[in-house]
Amino acid sequence: MAENQICDTLQIHAGSILGHCYEVVDLLGEGSFGLVTKCCNTETNEMVAIKVSKNNSEIMHQAREEITILKQLQCLDPDQCHIVRWNDFFFNKHLICLNFELLDQNLRIFQQERNIETLSIGEISPILYQMATALLHLSNIGIVHMDIKTENIMVVDCNQEPLTFKLIDFGLAKVVSSLKPSDYGQTTWYRAPEVMLGIPFNEAIDMWSLGIVAVNLATGHHLYPGETDYDALSYIIETQGTPSDSMLERGLRSHYYFKKQNDSSSGWQFKTPDEMGSPPAESRALNLKSLEEIEVVQKCDKEGLFVNLVTMMLQLDHELRIKPAEFLLHSFFNPSLTLHSVDKENPSSSPTNSSQTEQIQVEDQKETAIQEQAKDGWLKRLFRRIQGAFKRN
Template sequence: MKAFLGEGSFGVVTKCRDTKNNKTVAIKVNKSDPEILLQAKLEIFILEQLRRLDPDRCNIVEWNGYFLDGERICLNFELLDQSLSDYIGDRNNQGLPMREIRPILNQLANALFHLGSVGIVHADLKPVNIMVVNRSESQVRVKLIDFGIACNTSAVIPGDRVGTIGYCAPEVMLGIPYDKAIDMWSLGLVAVELATGVPLYPGEDDYDVLKFIIETQGQLPDHLLESVRRGPENGQSLFVRLIKEMLALDANQRITPSEVLKHPFFDPGLSRRTPCTDMNSTGGELLVLSQQPSSWKSHGSQKFSCSFQNSVEFPQKRDINTSANPSASEDDLQITKGTILGDHHVVEAFLGEGGFGLVTRCRDTKNNKTVAIKVNKSDPEILLQAKLEIFILEQLRRLDPDRCNIVEWNGYFLDGERICLNFELLDQSLWDYIGDRNNQGLPMREIRPILHQLANALFHLGSVGIVHADLKPVNIMVVNRSESPVKVKLIDFGLACPASAVIPGDRVGTIGYCAPEVMLGIPYNKAIDMWSLGLVAVELATGVPLYPGEDDYDVLKFIIETQGQLPDHLLESGLYTDSYFIEDNHNEQRWTFKTQEQFQYETDYRSKETRYIKLKRLDDLEQLLKVRRGPENGQSLFVRVIKEMLALDANQRITPLEVLKHPFFDPGLSRRTPCTDMNSTGGELLVLSQQQSSFGWPEF
């Protein structure tokens, strides 16, 4: 770290020298506060989408990836010269001449055009979020920075207060549904500030800003805009005309970035830079810049999580008794049978609950359809998590939910300050389906199609770059239990994230189903979903979890007793390895798992034996199934695929595509047509515009 460049509620921006390549960069260091970590995660999601754009030609800051510093997420950006606010200040806030305003405004409109081309709203455009690349250049170049509150155009939340007082559009201040046109309003105000040297609508409160707008645009809309303090200049009248179109009070009448770029204000003597696409067409291929995130670093070994655990945890299950407990989650939600959510969704029953809030069965009074509504609490952290889930669900719209075995999402709505997600209503969870068989397990003929469908779901999640991160029986739904074979769908994307934005050390998933690399803080990828699928497959066959546990220590202990210890090279890369292992260079393996006594002494947690079945090795699963159910066709192949799913080294773990081609699925499987040809590695995706009782299992 060489200097401080700025600070905000998120943390600080520092000037740093990278000792590996001696380059100087700007590092945005986010505080370790849970809400700020969630916001940083959302910013990473947005920045990943912006990798499709050439940062130089599209006038956006170049992002070099992220790394961890203890519990803090650090974002690495190119170092730029100074903010546009400082650049204006260096001119004594007297404003710039038209010849300087013209190229700056053109570049900013170009940036907004390309943000819109990938469906992004910046939502906080202002002079301090615009950087001058090099002030000594004769024609300055500018870039848009700070995507901390940016979002997908299709995931804008009405009433969500974004932006900065004095720069945000009237529709934001008044809670009117808004879209990407809010960025154009902000650009109009930036343009005025470029010309006058001072903000047009400064204010300490929205009331003041609205008052200023009404007084200016409701009465004499031109007199302030035309009072540019520089004397007559070529283009002033066109500039004012453009400002008026940018600052149209009705967002639907506001000029678009593409129209700005074609505006006659830019005709006189403007030497245009070539944009990423042909501005005379409505389409075109965007330039793609391939940038890999920088290698992450971390200091310290304390676990952190910037994901809110929002699933119903196994093994607890509780039916909500609305007669004894007339309202669920009294402290926040106040929802009962008959409650109307979002004007036309009548609550008929409660389907589940978790830290996020409730899932309810509702009837839509507009079309009389019954749907499942996930009602998120209005807690700020949960609202951020809901935004992340909406981001993921928007990505999944590219997939056909029926053919790709994922739940169909019908969008979202607001109920007061609560975000409600609308899903198709499905029959019952796979956990309940297994429980209905008295937890004795399913025959191979039933397991085969279920496992195939789940592998199909993971294949297609991977095709759009999504990691589910919380695969378990309660997050898998049976569409209709009376069908044969049953159809299943994957639900609950509350912890899902883009594969390219996985944060090392981020604790995702549910105890008993998450992969060893997650528990140990080893860098992970989409292979964590395959580990979870392997455990789900064992549970389908046996009726009970293979590695149930109340703490990661127990689960790791069970894994080691059955499958052995992870190789040293993996343990050495774990952020949390030293929480469970002792480094010992005198043994054959460098790391030794802590005894129960050692772990209890350090943590006060007493290890518990919670397994229903104990396997000395995974191969013994075949004998267990033969004893329990008798010999069945495919049992040996089933155990073989389980071993490949539960490979300790994620790099050796089988992939969803390899699962779909596995010989376990050959005997008598009537395959449904998947979204793509499973015999190829590519293809065009279709686009859609309880506490368990104890069992007398033997020990093997």
Template sequence: VIHSKFDSYLVEYKLGEGSFGKVIRCRNLHTDELRAIKVLKRNTNAGKAELKALKAIRQLDADKTNLIKFYEGFNYKGHKCLVFEFLSKSLYDFFVDRKLLPLHVSEIRVIAQQLLVALDALKSIGIVHCDIKSDNVMLVNHELHPFKVKLIDFGNAMRRSTLERVEMIQALGYRAPEVVLGLPLEEGVDMWALGCVLALVFIGRHMYPVQSEYEFIRVITKLHGFPENDVLRKGLRVNTFFTFTQDSVWKTFDELPKLHPGLDDPVEERDTQAFMSLLKRMLNVNPAKRITPSQALGHRFITMSHL
């Protein structure tokens, strides 16, 4: 049993582990509700930034904005503990469980809409998540609420004003080109990462290479064309890249739908075209031209005005 100032939690089992510490499933002994408690490694600075971000996020309605609900933070035997609502499984695990079978475009819309609301809410309070990936999107309870999702893990979140220029953020495979090229960063990095999540569940594999930044820049150049001059001019790490050859599965961005099953239905095909149009704007290599959360929420793929 773990005690905080206000509550007692019965430890049930470990949900996961990471460089930060571990996450355990617990039951609140006063309310009998399930909780996920993030137990951070002892005496590290871990959790300071996260706690700051979580406190800022508290001013938002977690359910309306599709962000994980944070209850309290406390110290227990030298460990910082953060208490969250318990959510069923990550989009990554869900996807692996279904053998990487691509989702229906209409299911992708449900996920996209909720996460765009989350990004819009974070933008309104000046917080950038910086680590959006399929592991950090949780299904709330797929049996009861199919594809209801929430964004979790603010361990790498930052205020937009402190996003440093050469800060290495985001997991490879979700890392925005401006991060790799050393451009000035802003909240558009989250939109890029969300585009990568949606592309993953659309084609059943990572859109961009996850092994090396070289590979990444090569594929970007191939799929999207050469980055614009002003993008290249602003980059601190541009000279590191731009030489290299070898082939990937697709030649251009517009070939992606070929990797998605079920295009014989005209309605589905129209929907897929609308999805591709949104995805293209989310994955614009130039962060200045990338779609914003509020613009994306008005896009026809989300509003379904094309159906």
């Protein structure tokens, strides 16, 4: 941010002092909630990220809710659990400021700045593994993130730790036990079908969103980029089929998008654009008739492990969706294994998880294998770029 650039709403600019010792160095991001600044602690010279909430009653309430969640997360090791470290909060006059560790770049910016459309399997593996690790620990303490997307997955340090990632932004996070079917969350493109339909939901919505992230990283395109829930549902149905009658029967909003046939044998039917009173919309760059058509990945995906994993993450029925503990045991994360423990004909099946303790004991061994696989992917990409440079010259 240029030194004279100012946030019109909050009147915060480079050189501003937040609290008693945090000097604003740069503006990292701005949204409806307020802004995130890069600050230097003038007493310790430590660089941190300060999230400043706008002086708005609704946003201030949300900030207080976020603090409540962040306090619950303090029982977790942020490095081992791959979640952002929260230091504390303070008031700058009437504004609530949240103090976090400073991370490098989110995945969207990381791809944009390097002009990378897709990542290799080796590069995707550590991202998914570490985010599933975060989801496992969040689930263990009964927290649902509610906003998993590429913008909320950060590279810790692109130079020193390019294979280490952390989950950020708990502004929409909730306690699972407090969730109600009428609750609404997630960015539309990453929103799980049970949320759209008003079906009682739980932390499985985070796994759905992570599945969408996985496809995005592997193909360079959003899978279901609907501007509305109706558009997104139409894309989901075209690729994965219609949700089951049992799902639709439980949805508070099912009648808004579907009509129930008088003939009980015909079940539910998705409404047409005319019936919805909206023109047909098509915003997909990636139009798949099934998840198996992710050919970009299959070309280098031995035995279809990635596609199998994504299919389990994107189960329409959240009760059949793979859970984090099962996810971390999937053969995709161990190149020496095959799909002998995964039923290819029934993607909803999952490896048997004997105990959570056993899963945690093997995490370090698997993560080492993943990092080696990822390094190989980075080296291959670098070699291809060097070759391209010589050819152009």
